[in-house]
Amino acid sequence: MLSVEQATGLVESHVQALAQMDVSLAEAFGRIVAMDLQVPFPSPRFDKSMMDGFGVRCRDFVDHSQRRLPVVRTITAGMTSSKPVSDEAAVRIMTGAVVPPGIDCVVPIEHVAFDESDPGEVTVSSDKVRSEGNILRKGSLAEPGDVLLFSGTEIGPQHIAVLAEFGFDPIPVFRRPAIAVLATGNELVDVGNPLGPGQIYNSNQPTLLAQSRQAGCFATSLGVVADDREQLQAAIRQGLQHDILLLSGGVSAGTLDLVPAELAAAGVECIFHKVAMKPGKPVWFGRWNDGDRTCLVFGLPGNPVSTMVCFEVFVKAAINAMTGRSIAKAVSAKAVLQQELSLKGDRFTYLPARVQWSAGEYVVCSVNWAGSADVRSTANANCLIPLHPEMGPWPAGTKVPVIPW
Ligand code: AMP
Ligand code: MG
Numbered sequence: 318m319l320s321v322e323q324a325t326g327l328v329e330s331h332v333q334a335l336a337q338m339d340v341s342l343a344e345a346f347g348r349i350v351a352m353d354l355q356v357p358f359p360s361p362r363f364d365k366s367m368m369d370g371f372g373v374r375c376r377d378f379v380d381h382s383q384r385r386l387p388v389v390r391t392i393t394a395g396m397t398s399s400k401p402v403s404d405e406a407a408v409r410i411m412t413g414a415v416v417p418p419g420i421d422c423v424v425p426i427e428h429v430a431f432d433e434s435d436p437g438e439v440t441v442s443s444d445k446v447r448s449e450g451n452i453l454r455k456g457s458l459a460e461p462g463d464v465l466l467f468s469g470t471e472i473g474p475q476h477i478a479v480l481a482e483f484g485f486d487p488i489p490v491f492r493r494p495a496i497a498v499l500a501t502g503n504e505l506v507d508v509g510n511p512l513g514p515g516q517i518y519n520s521n522q523p524t525l526l527a528q529s530r531q532a533g534c535f536a537t538s539l540g541v542v543a544d545d546r547e548q549l550q551a552a553i554r555q556g557l558q559h560d561i562l563l564l565s566g567g568v569s570a571g572t573l574d575l576v577p578a579e580l581a582a583a584g585v586e587c588i589f590h591k592v593a594m595k596p597g598k599p600v601w602f603g604r605w606n607d608g609d610r611t612c613l614v615f616g617l618p619g620n621p622v623s624t625m626v627c628f629e630v631f632v633k634a635a636i637n638a639m640t641g642r643s644i645a646k647a648v649s650a651k652a653v654l655q656q657e658l659s660l661k662g663d664r665f666t667y668l669p670a671r672v673q674w675s676a677g678e679y680v681v682c683s684v685n686w687a688g689s690a691d692v693r694s695t696a697n698a699n700c701l702i703p704l705h706p707e708m709g710p711w712p713a714g715t716k717v718p719v720i721p722w
Pocket of ligand 2: 501502566573619
C-alpha cells in the first residue's frame with residue numbers, strides 16, 4: 318500500500334497550474350499571487366526623517382560640546398524640500414518629511430533645548446548628534462527590481478500593506494479552483510428533513526464545502542445520490558466539469574461501494590486506491606482529461622473524520638500545488654504532549670488533538686478520539702498530530718509536530 322508521502326507526491330505530480338487573472342487591491346486579500354512581483358520604485362522614495370526634531374549637519378559639531386543654531390525653516394510631511402541647508406543652521410523637521418540636502422542627522426525634539434516661544438533657535442549637544450541618525454535614505458529599504466512578493470504567496474494583511482505601499486492595483490492572482498462535492502449513499506438524508514430508520518444526516522457534504530471554501534475555492538454542491546449506477550454516472554459527469562471533484566462514500570469494499578467502477582466507466586484514470594493511513598485508508602484518487610481540460614477526482618471514504626482528514630492531506634495538497642502555494646507541507650509547530658500516546662496497528666495516523674499556549678510553550682492533548690466515525694470528539698480538536706506507529710509510544714513530555722486544523 319502507498320505511504321501518505323508517496324500518495325501526496327502522486328497528487329502533486331498530476332496537478333496542472335491554474336490560469337491567472339487580475340483582481341483589484343480591495344479584493345486581493347486571501348488570493349494567491351500568480352507571478353513574482355518586483356519593487357517598482359525605491360523605498361523610501363526620498364530621504365526621510367524618522368523623528369520629529371531638528372535636522373543638523375554633523376560637521377558643525379566637530380570640536381564643540383554643544384551648538385546654538387538658527388532654525389531656518391520648518392519641514393512637515395508632504396512638503397517638497399530640495400533647497401540645501403547652509404552651514405551652521407538647523408531645520409525643524411517632522412516624521413515622514415523629506416530631509417533637505419546637507420542635513421545628515423535628525424535630533425529628536427526630546428533631546429534638544431528648544432523653547433516654542435523663541436522658535437528661531439535651538440541648542441543641541443554634540444553627544445546627541447550621530448551621522449545619519451534618524452534618517453532613512455532613499456532606496457535603503459527596497460530598490461527597484463528587488464522581488465517584493467514571490468509567486469505562490471497567499472495574500473495576508475502584511476502583503477496588502479506592501480502591495481499598497483508600492484501602488485499595485487490590479488494584482489495578478491491565480492484563478493480560484495472550482496470544486497464540486499457529491500455525497501453518495503442510500504442512507505443519507507439532508508439536514509432539514511426527518512430521519513427514517515437506518516438513515517443518517519449527510520454531514521460530509523456541508524463539511525467538504527466548508528473546507529473547500531476555507532481553502533480558497535469556489536465550492537458547488539452536487540447534492541446526494543443513492544448507491545445506484547445510473548444516478549452516480551450522471552452526477553460524476555456533471556462533476557467532471559470542475560477543476561476538482563470530491564465524492565464522499567462508496568470507495569471501500571462494500572457491495573454498494575460503486576464509486577471506483579463508475580469513475581472508471583466515466584473515463585477517470587485511477588492513480589491510486591488505498592493509502593496506509595488512519596483515518597482514510599480507502600481513499601481513491603484519479604484524473605480525468607478531455608483535451609486540455611483536467612479534473613482531479615478524489616473518492617473520499619464516507620466516515621466523517623476520514624473525509625475531513627483526507628481533504629486536509631490530499632485535496633489541500635492538490636489545491637496548493639495548483640497555485641504554487643508553498644506553505645502546504647509546513648508543519649508549523651511542535652507541542653509538548655500532556656499525556657502518553659500509543660497507537661494500535663501499523664498505519665501512519667493523524668490524531669485529532671487540542672493544542673494550546675500554556676506557560677510559555679505549546680502543549681497538546683488528545684481529544685479521546687474513537688476512530689473514523691467519531692466526528693463528535695473532533696469538535697474539540699484544533700490540530701492533527703501526525704504519528705509514525707514505529708516511533709511510538711510517546712511518553713508525556715515528548716515534543717510532537719502539530720498540523721493546525
Ligand atoms: P462508505 O464509505 O460509503 O462505506 O461509508 C462509510 C461510513 O460513512 C458509513 O457509516 C456511512 O453511513 C458514512 N457516511 C457516508 N457518507 C456520509 C455522509 N455524506 N455524511 C455522513 N456520513 C456518511
Ligand atoms: Mg456508502
